[in-house]
Amino acid sequence: MDNSIFNFCAGPAMLPREVMQQAQQEFLDWQGLGCSVMEVSHRSPEYIAMAKEAEQDLRELLSISDDYAVLFMHAGGRGQFFSIPMNLMPQGGVADHVVTGSWSRGAVKECQKYGQAKVVTDITYQGNNRGIAPQSEWQLSDNAAYLHYCPNETVEGVEFDYVPQVDAPLVADMSSCILSRQINVNDFGLIYAGAQKNIGPSGLAIVIVRKDLLGKARSDTPSIFDYQQQFKLDSMLNTPPTYAWYLAGLVFKWLKAQGGVAAVEEKNIAKAKLLYDFIDECDFYENRVVKHYRSRMNVPFYLADEALNDKFLQESKQAGLLALKGHRMVGGMRASIYNAMPIEGVKALTQFMADFAKKNG
Incomplete structure (x- = not known):
């Protein structure tokens, strides 16, 4: 692996170097x-021992109590778009x-197949800038089975800095x-x-569900997506995505070795501040x-002269700065700086952006 290559892909995203090295060493034996x-x-x-250890490590990282089941599911995040209404919403x-972006909008589209998906608020704009309406303006239902939201929208780059307070789950x-x-x-x-x-490779989804919400699946829910059945069988109703589960377990151990979620959060704050401060201070780029x-x-982020996008x-x-093209829905550029991205990668990006602006401004 080349230390000078930094992968800013939004997903599948880079994994920690140490995890990849261990997986490589263990690949054949x-x-x-x-x-x-x-x-x-x-x-x-x-x-089975590895799977149980992975679950326990995740529980420790997030301080998950015994009131919650932890499931290792199939079909990625999109698989939960329909699994959630089938498990939690009655006929x-x-x-x-x-709705704050494309992913929360996708959840609405799937939910509509199983009942009423009420949009209580949609993404807002202050001029060209995307944002979130205050909760006081949301049009909440009196009898909602649950409220769904996406704390961080990958495409639009919009993130909640608080947890909504609602009566529904x-x-x-x-x-x-x-x-x-945290x-x-x-x-x-x-x-x-x-x-x-x-967490790891694509195909796996983690579900952390309060146990009192189990056992409510409608009768036509496929068994493989029934949370109660998966919980009873330790997420092994059938063959799970075994390699993805194994790699997730390695990532959980890597996170613990970094000092846990609190320590990783400090690094994420520093990375984001470095990149946003640079963008805000350089007229050549805009968030x-x-x-x-x-x-x-x-x-x-966007270049002041978008005719330079291909050159950038x-x-x-x-x-050595990979996958910086923005999503087709919003255009421009996008740098995804998940846990595995070291701050050296963000420094390399901002240095390149500075040099590019100087040469082309």
């Missing part, structure tokens, strides 16, 4: 078994949704921010996260998110 972890039965004593029910799509900052799990009815940003709601994980992307790639 895991725990002295003479074969890969991908080749052993998920019901073997070795794999003919309503679920409130906060709070459901949070933390795919792009889980383990990046949270109180007890504030939520359900937390879910696709793994491919801060279009209200400062109060800027994401620590996903930093979209070509030269940044040559400089």
